[in-house]
Amino acid sequence: MDSTILPTAERAAPAMAHTEPFLAAWQSLESRLNGAQPRPLKALRQAAVDRFAANGFPTPRLEDWRSTDVEAIYETRFAYRNAPGTVTEAELAPFRYAGCAQLVFVDGHYVPALSRLTELPAGIQAGSLAEALAAAPERVGGQLATLARMETPAQAFVALNTAFIRDGLYVAADRGAVAETPIQALFVSTGDDDGVCFPRNLVVADEASQLTVIETYATLGRGRHFTCGVTEALVGPGAVVDHYKVQKEQRSAFHVAALYVHQDRASTFDSHSVQHGGALVRNDWVAVLAGEGVSCTLNGLYVMAGEQHVDNHMLVEHVAPNCYSFELYKGILEEASSSVFNGRIFVHKGAQKTDAVQSNKNLLLSRQALAQSNPQLEIFADDVRCTHGSTVGQLDEEAVFYLRSRGIGDEAAKSILTYAFAADIVERIKPAPVREDLEAFLFQRLPDGDIVRMAAL
Amino acid sequence: MKPIIQIENLHAGIDGVEILRGIDLTVMPGEVHAIMGPNGSGKSTLAQVLAGREDYEVSAGSVTYQGIDLLELSPEDRAREGVFLAFQYPVEIPGVSNTYFLRAALNAIRKHRGEPELGTVDFINLIKRKIQLMQMDESLVKRALNEGFSGGEKKRNEIFHMAVLEPTLAILDETDSGLDIDALRTVAEGVNRLRAESRGFLVITHYQRLLNYIVPDIVHVMVGGRIVRSGGKELALELEERGYADFETELAAAAAPAG
Structure with missing residues (x-):
């Protein structure tokens, strides 16, 4: 698109104007909290809302948002949920994964009565972030928001999530602790009006621990709800974290989420993202391979139809030498659906012997479907192996x-x-x-x- | 006795280029016909046209299969009526079980014929019998359809599919190409075990070698989209010695006055 044809006033018009309903809601919620939150969190929320107010929503003029227009999000007046909606066990049952510990969040609120945590071994803590923060404000507060980045306009949704931090999944594995039972965090949105929630998840795997975390996002109402989520995963030396995200919200929902992973030496982080819900879906995933000998896998499958749009922005940062990263994203696009895959691999100067593999393959099942695939390699080390490939094709x-x-x-x-x-x-x-x-x-x-x-x- | 298939004056091509220029061929029940010819003579095109590949256009002629107009049928309906094509290049399909796929195919065929679907136990027993009959490597049967199979394994698997689906007309499209002698023998033995009074075979091959193992009733020589000569099994041996060059020259000479 040629932006020069727009009148000057319009070009300069910030999406900031659209932030007002969000800022008003923030004010209202903040005053209702009435100081009932740990101090570090209050400061963090304030900094985030200031940042969001200053940057506004991203527009397609930003390189990172060129192909994904979030106007439909900022034009919707969302209902903020002060309490979880009513959910029956029968409604939840189809989303529960058998054999997993299950934490259920309804409209962003942890609901202990619906959760099942009995099977976790010693050394593995899983529960509500809000409760963990209340119980150990120093420790948990010190781990929160250490990875997520919200400075730039492109990161506005991270700022928005951070401004509205209330609850989410908190998982901590002590040194050497092994959870054989996967931990499922099930986020459901209810209501026939357009609700919004801001799940904030924190996974901390200490040295040599092992765990599996599954995030599931689903809809129980009929509203065009909005999930604005952030997950941070601190993966300690030699730790092994398997991560799954299953996004199956209804076809009118908005879902914008970020995942930040930081890996210490010899750790393994394997992630699989399954996406078939939502009208407008955006994932910004950032993995920092900070220690030597790290293995990082980021795989995904999106299956879209109607006018669904999904955008996966991936950034893998090879900071330390001798690390391996692998990305395979596959997309099935029906009808007039569309997808964006932006895969950036950044190899820092010292990251010799980096082995990075990236692949994005799209299957178009109709003439109207559209897939965009942009691999970006930025390599500042001279002894690396980086391969990438993307395909868009038919049966x-x-x-x-x-x-x-x-x-x-x-x-x-x-x-x-x-x-x-x-x-x-x-x-x-x-x-x-x-x-x-x-x-x-x-x-x-x-x-x-x-x-x-x-x-x- | 009615023929299994009767091809009359068949003309067909692709993208406006005529490849088959008047094929006449009749296969009676119990017969094995071999079609030999040089590369580009139209052998594989004939196989694809008979199996219903939509890329090819039939411009003239008719194909009558067990009394019905074969050209009217979709590829799947041809298969359900008992036509089987063993592919020259079988396709690799990950995530799909070789065995379960066959079950889906067999049940589609049975449904078409108004027969009940085969239950799991009956199907497994059938598969076991066919594995034994065809001396199949059991691990191949359990794997994903053709995925990671060697060339020989793929060809063997085609014959295994044929054994399970029990067609009335089996067309083998260069099933021998690229096979070593052991694989060739296995494939041929599989075909020989399936020879039956009720079944007809059309064996397409470039080399005579396969016909040492699958002894044909009739050999046809195909050059330039036509069958230029038909004879007994000894014709294959003659071709092996003479090559196709003479036929090509004859054909060019025959075509010259018309052009």
């Missing part, structure tokens, strides 16, 4: 014919191949309930899914 006609020649119908053949396209992400998901949930979604979503189900490995 292979030869393969469709192959399946039809065995008696499989045309629709079913296409569905089988679409499933096959997604399979290498599906297969990498370790916890069976997460994997089976994704499979079930695909079988339900794809035409003739019962035939795909029959044929699936």
Whole structure:
């Protein structure tokens, strides 16, 4: 787009004007809190709201937001939830992953009565961030907001989340502690009006600890709700963290989230992001490989239809030498849906022997669907191996014919191949309930899914 | 006795270029026909047209399969009516089980014929019998469809599919190409075990070698989109010695006055 054709006044018009309803809501909430929060948090929230007020919402004139317009978000008047909506067990059941410890957040509020935490071993703490902050303000306050960045206009949603920090998932693994049971944080939004919530999650894995964290986002009402989330993960030396995010909110929802990961030496962070909900979805993921011998995997699968739009902005920063990073993002785009994948790999000067692999593959199932893929490599070390690749394509006609020649119908053949396209992400998901949930979604979503189900490995 | 397939004056091509220029061919039940010819003669095109590949356009002629007009049917309906094509280049399909895929295919075929779907136990028993019959490597059966299979494994798997789906007309498109002698023998033995009074085969090959193991009833030589000669199995041996050059020259000579 050529911005020079716009009148000067309009070019200068900041999206700041649109911040007012958010700032008014902040004022109202802040006065209601009436000092009932730890001091460091109050200062943090104040700094964040100031930053948000100064920067405003990002506009498509910012390079990082060129292809994702958030006007629909700032034009919506959201309802702020002072208490969780009413949720029945029957409504929640479809979103619970069997065999996991489960923390349930309704409209941003932790609901202990719906949560199940009985199975965690000693040395693993999982619960509400608000409760953890109240119990140990110094320690938890000292860990919070150490990674997330909210200075620039491109980071406005991180500032917004931080300004509204109230609750979220807090997981801490002591040195050497191993949680074999995955921890699921289930965030549901309720109500038929347009609610907003700001989940703030903090994962702290001390040296040589191991844990699996699953974030699930779902909708129970009919509102065009907005989830504005931030997750920070501090991965200590030799720690192993498996992270999953499953975003299955309803098709009119807004979802803007950031993940910040900081890895100490010889640690492993594996993340799989499954995205098929929402009207407008944006993820900003930043992994800092700070210590030697780190392994970082960021995989994802997005399946979009209608006019859904998903934007994944990835940044992997290789700071220390001898680190390995791997990114595989695959997208299935139907109808008039669209996607953006922006994969930046930044190799710092000292990060010799970096091994970085990045791949983004998109399958377009209609002529209207649009996928953008932008790999960006910035390399300041001279002994590294960095590879990247991106593809945008349609189903292979030869393969469709192959399946039809065995008696499989045309629709079913296409569905089988679409499933096959997604399979290498599906297969990498370790916890069976997460994997089976994704499979079930695909079988339900794809035409003739019962035939795909029959044929699936 | 009615023919399994009767091809008459078949003309077909792709992107406006005619490749098949009047094919006549009749396969009777129980017969194995071999089609030999140089590269580019249209052998694979014939196979693709018979299986229903939509990229090809049929401009003239007819194909009658067990009394019905084959060209009217979609690829899947042809398969359901008993036509099977063993691909020259089978496609790798990750995430889809070789075995379960066959179950889905077999059940689609059974449904078409008004037969009940095969239950899990019956299907597994069927697969076990076919594994034994075809001397299949059991690990291949359990893996994703063709994924990571060697060239020979893919061809063997095509024959395994054929054994499970039990077609009436089996078309083998250069199933022998790229196979070492052991794999060739296995594939041929598999085909020979499936030879039956009710079944017809169309074996397309570039080399005579395969026909040492699958002994054909009739050999056709295809050059320039036409069958230029048909004969008994000894024709294959003659071709092996003479090559296709003579036929190509004959054809060029025959075509010259018309051009």
